Amino acid sequence: xxxxxxxxxxxxxxxxxxxxxxxxxxxxxxxxxxxxxxxxxxxxxxxxxxxxxxxxxxxxxxxxxxxxxxxxxxxxxxxxxxxxxxxxxxxxxxxxxxxxxxxxxxxxxxxx
Amino acid sequence: xxxxxxxxxxxxxxxxxxxxxxxxxxxxxxxxxxxxxxxxxxxxxxxxxxxxxxxxxxxxxxxxxxxxxxxxxxxxxxxxxxxxxxxxxxxxxxxxxxxxxxxxxxxxxxxxxxxx
Numbered sequence: 132x133x134x135x136x137x138x139x140x141x142x143x144x145x146x147x148x149x150x151x152x153x154x155x156x157x158x159x160x161x162x163x164x165x166x167x168x169x170x171x172x173x174x175x176x177x178x179x180x181x182x183x184x185x186x187x188x189x190x191x192x193x194x195x196x197x198x199x200x201x202x203x204x205x206x207x208x209x210x211x212x213x214x215x216x217x218x219x220x221x222x223x224x225x226x227x228x229x230x231x232x233x234x235x236x237x238x239x240x241x242x243x
Numbered sequence: 244x245x246x247x248x249x250x251x252x253x254x255x256x257x258x259x260x261x262x263x264x265x266x267x268x269x270x271x272x273x274x275x276x277x278x279x280x281x282x283x284x285x286x287x288x289x290x291x292x293x294x295x296x297x298x299x300x301x302x303x304x305x306x307x308x309x310x311x312x313x314x315x316x317x318x319x320x321x322x323x324x325x326x327x328x329x330x331x332x333x334x335x336x337x338x339x340x341x342x343x344x345x346x347x348x349x350x351x352x353x354x355x356x357x358x359x
Contacts, residue, residue, distance in 0.1 A: 167350075174247075174333055174353050175335075177347050179350075210280050229274060229337065230346065231286075
């Protein structure tokens, strides 16, 4: 079945540091890939997505590139802020199914 | 205006009780979902309805019964609550069930269920 593997957290960074959260996946066919963010006490928000190989999703300074050859969709940001502290989830949808398969989430803590 | 709303936000109850969680979306979407987030933040789909018809039913105990009175509402009823049911339950909606990643899922704020 489909699965998503994310790096273990928590990740603790100083403000303005570079962020990478690794995500790899296993799926049949060509899945669509997503990053969702969950701020403390809130629901999930879509951060960015990519629907085909070599697509780059970007939003709010975050980027992720769909790499079919390495089955990866790593999340990056050049300079994190305290307000980026949240839990980040990598997810996929494959085939015609509409259910999201999530990774385990990575907690990011950004300090001053 | 809240796009996907859930009630209640918090629910504390005793083992063995029956409880319901309600979800409403005002986005005009055709498809709604229930996800469960456990204490380790792991998220897993439970059910999905499209135009009031059940289309996804993962391996969930039959104590959990979703009900969709219309396409804007998807409620979750849980019978004989157990300690392991304690979790945050998220409702979500999307335009349609297919087209994969072209249908963004919008999530509600979650309902934190605590079973004592």
